[in-house]
Amino acid sequence: MLGSIYALIALGYTMVYGVLRLINxxxxxxxxVGAFIGLYAWRYLGLPSEEGQAQVVSTAGLxxxxxxxxxxxxxxxxxxxxxxxxxxxxxxxxTALITAIGVSMLLEYGGQLVFGTTKQDYPWLAGTVxxxxxxxAGGSSGISIDRVDVIILVIAVLLVVVLQIIVHGTRPGKAxxxxxFDREAASLMGINTDTIIALTFIVGSAFAGAAGVLVGxxxxxxxxxxxxxxxxxxxxxxxxxxxxxxxxxxxxxxxMGLSExxxxxxxxxxxxxxVFGVLILILVLxxxxxxxxxxxxxx
Amino acid sequence: MLDIQDVEVYYGAIQxxxxxxxxxxxxxxxxxxxxxxxxxxxxxxxxxxxxxxxRGRVRFMDKDISGLPPHEVVRLGxxxxxxGRRVFSNLSVFENLEMGAYVRSDPEGMASDLEQVFGLFPRxxxxxxxxxxxxxGGEQQMLAIGRAxxxxxxxxxxxxxxxxxxxxxxxxxxxxxxxxxxxxxxxLLVEQNARQALSxxxxxxxxxxxxxxxxxxxxxxxxxxxxQKAYLGE
Numbered sequence: 001m002l003g004s005i006y007a008l009i010a011l012g013y014t015m016v017y018g019v020l021r022l023i024n025x026x027x028x029x030x031x032x033v034g035a036f037i038g039l040y041a042w043r044y045l046g047l048p049s050e051e052g053q054a055q056v057v058s059t060a061g062l063x064x065x066x067x068x069x070x071x072x073x074x075x076x077x078x079x080x081x082x083x084x085x086x087x088x089x090x091x092x093x094x095t096a097l098i099t100a101i102g103v104s105m106l107l108e109y110g111g112q113l114v115f116g117t118t119k120q121d122y123p124w125l126a127g128t129v130x131x132x133x134x135x136x137a138g139g140s141s142g143i144s145i146d147r148v149d150v151i152i153l154v155i156a157v158l159l160v161v162v163l164q165i166i167v168h169g170t171r172p173g174k175a176x177x178x179x180x181f182d183r184e185a186a187s188l189m190g191i192n193t194d195t196i197i198a199l200t201f202i203v204g205s206a207f208a209g210a211a212g213v214l215v216g217x218x219x220x221x222x223x224x225x226x227x228x229x230x231x232x233x234x235x236x237x238x239x240x241x242x243x244x245x246x247x248x249x250x251x252x253x254x255x256m257g258l259s260e261x262x263x264x265x266x267x268x269x270x271x272x273x274x275v276f277g278v279l280i281l282i283l284v285l286x287x288x289x290x291x292x293x294x295x296x297x298x299x
Numbered sequence: 300m301l302d303i304q305d306v307e308v309y310y311g312a313i314q315x316x317x318x319x320x321x322x323x324x325x326x327x328x329x330x331x332x333x334x335x336x337x338x339x340x341x342x343x344x345x346x347x348x349x350x351x352x353x354r355g356r357v358r359f360m361d362k363d364i365s366g367l368p369p370h371e372v373v374r375l376g377x378x379x380x381x382x383g384r385r386v387f388s389n390l391s392v393f394e395n396l397e398m399g400a401y402v403r404s405d406p407e408g409m410a411s412d413l414e415q416v417f418g419l420f421p422r423x424x425x426x427x428x429x430x431x432x433x434x435x436g437g438e439q440q441m442l443a444i445g446r447a448x449x450x451x452x453x454x455x456x457x458x459x460x461x462x463x464x465x466x467x468x469x470x471x472x473x474x475x476x477x478x479x480x481x482x483x484x485x486x487l488l489v490e491q492n493a494r495q496a497l498s499x500x501x502x503x504x505x506x507x508x509x510x511x512x513x514x515x516x517x518x519x520x521x522x523x524x525x526x527q528k529a530y531l532g533e
Contacts, residue, residue: 171401178387178398185385188347190373190402190450 001149003257004156005218008211009234010241010249011163012077012204018180018244019200021093025100026080027208028231029107034073034209035122035222036115038065042123057123059151062217066155069213070206077205078198086194104231111224119223122216125151152214159207160250167246172199180244233260236279242289251290300325300485301346301377301454306355306365308341315341317509318355323454323487328480330488330496330517332530333506339489340382342506343456346487347379348372359454374402376453380460382489384443388432392423395431395442399449408451415482416445419475437468444472448479455479458489473499493530497521505530 009031016024042057042065057065084103088096128148167173178186179196187193215230216222233256241252259278264271282290301323308316316338323329331339344350346357348369357365364372378399387395396416400409417424420441426434431442440460447455457476461469469492477499480486490496497503500517505526513520520526 171397174390174394174397175401177389177394181387181389182385184349184369185381185387186398187349187369188373188379188381188385189398189446190370190378191398192368192370 001153001254001257002261003254004153005211005215005253006230006234006237006257007250007253008156008159008207008214009230010237010253011160011246012208013235013238014241014243014246014249015176015200015204017238019176019183019197020085020096022085022096023100023235024080024085024204025097025231025235026084026103026107027204028227028234029104029111030073030077030080030205030227031208031212031215031230031234032111032222032224032227033076033107033212034069034205035212035216035226036111036120036224037072037209038069038213038216039120039122039222041065041068055121055123056126056129057217058126061123062125062151062213066210066213069209071209073209073212074202074206077201077208081198081201086197104227108225108228115224117224119221122220122222124220125217128217148218152218155210155214159210160246163203163207163246166203172196176200233275236276240279240282240289242286242292245289245291248289248291255290300360301487302356302358303342303346304356304358306342306345306352306357308338308345308350308352310350315509316345316352319506319509319511321504321511321514323485325453325485326480326483327502328476328486328488328500330490330500330503331506332490332493332496332503333512334530335491336508337506338509339506340458341509343379343381343458343487343489346372346377346456370402373450373452376450377456378447378450378452378454379456380443380447380458382458382462384436384439386431386434386439386442386446388430390431391428392431392434392442393427395446396423396427396449399446402450409449412449412451416448419448419478420445437464440464440468440472441475444475444479448484452484454485454487456487456489459491460488461490461492461495469495493526494521 009028012027013024016022042061080103084099085096088099125148128146167176175186175191175196178189178191179193183193234253237252237256238249240255241248256275260271260275263274286292303319303321305318305320306316307314307318319342321342331342333339341350345352348367351366356363359375359377364375387398396413403409422438423441423445426438434442444460460472464472473495476486476488488496488500497517497520503517503520504514505512
């Protein structure tokens with residue numbers, strides 16, 4: 001399901017926004033790089049494939065691709081934070097925002113240089129290949145629930161549960177929430193806020209990398225500009241859910257994905273218009289998003 | 300124990316501290332009093348590493364700590380309960396206390412310190428599972444102090460613990476500060492409530508526009524005619 005992919009990407013936006021109050025526009029492109037890392041891992045590492053079918057990856061192979069993509073995307077995310085954002089910690093917020101757009105463009109066009117400008121075939125997940133590829137590929141319509149979507153949904157739900165456990169049950173996770181609420185007060189607790197911010201980028205980027213691989217096996221192709229639209233929609237999902245809120249991002253992603261697929265089934269050309277219409281409607285009714293937090297100061 | 304030597308601090312082009320000298324001996328309660336903007340909070344922020352001095356040094360236990368990042372200062376044994384409490388409203392009371400113990404890795408010691416904090420502030424035990432944002436102002440102040448104690452500091456910095464509290468709570472808080480000292484923690488207390496602060500302190504510094512105006516024993520300061528006129532409202 002598209003929704004669970006938006007949700008996975010939206011988590012990264014919302015987490016980074018939580019700790020830095022920064023919209024990390026490069027996040028969608030980290031997702032793209034993750035998809036490519038998965039692709040190259042599959043191509044060159046000889047990951048488990050179905051016998052006799054070179055273009056089909058087994059479920060175990062998919063999990064390995066995801067793992068490698070998550071590690072690679074996490075490394076990229078932490079590199080971006082270190083090189084582009086950390087030096088701007090005390091700079092005005094707008095400076096960091098413009099830098100984020102710059103990093104995004106660097107990845108998009110640098111990606112075209114490295115990966116080429118054309119779409120590249122992505123392996124199919126075993127058991128999801130239609131009997132004659134030519135007739136069925138790309139012909140999905142409506143809220144299609146097939147095997148690959150179920151697997152994507154299961155993986156996404158598992159990752160979100162893991163994230164909730166990290167954030168609420170572990171020391172670094174609690175520190176993340178403390179840093180998100182008040183970075184200076186957190187530093188007075190002895191929390192190294194730079195480490196926690198880097199950790200946030202690691203987790204968020206890893207999720208984007210996983211989403212990249214999942215979308216690859218769903219759409220059967222990847223390309224260097226794929227992060228642009230997906231990134232914007234995931235960002236919108238994070239805002240709809242209430243930016244800074246993890247359950248909000250998951251919910252927002254699902255709503256965005258479901259409404260997009262539902263509309264696409266009947267009026268394909270209107271899909272994006274309706275999706276962004278939903279955004280405007282929700283923000284008019286609930287400016288802080290569905291699960292947005294309004295904090296009141298106690299005196 | 301703590302020695303602030305000729306420290307000068309600037310916020311951009313504006314100078315906030317002019318060659319400040321403050322010292323705290325082990326086991327003391329020392330208070331910094333003075334009007335708004337006198338530089339009291341800036342002094343504490345400098346000790347904790349939240350602002351860097353442009354000149355001068357901060358020495359703690361014979362070690363130069365000026366310019367250390369805040370999280371390392373905490374590890375050395377200085378913790379601060381900042382002005383305005385700044386509890387983590389999105390965390391539970393218990394999680395706030397856990398964050399206070401962030402630098403520690405001795406579960407037994409932490410458990411016994413948690414008991415101590417609950418002993419000082421029984422209200423926090425009752426509300427341990429509640430969100431810190433749901434506490435009243437006085438309870439939040441107790442949480443802020445308790446949280447700062449959870450790192451088992453050698454030196455506790457308290458910034459305006461009585462701010463905005465009802466008089467009976469102010470008395471309670473000052474009583475607890477005395478308890479904290481008697482259990483072996485040295486206290487540097489910033490207060491606008493000069494009379495109350497001096498009544499529990501050993502020594503005091505009067506700050507005015509970023510400079511130390513006078514420093515003396517708390518008794519002498521309480522008795523001084525000039526201090527009474529300017530700061531004690533008589």
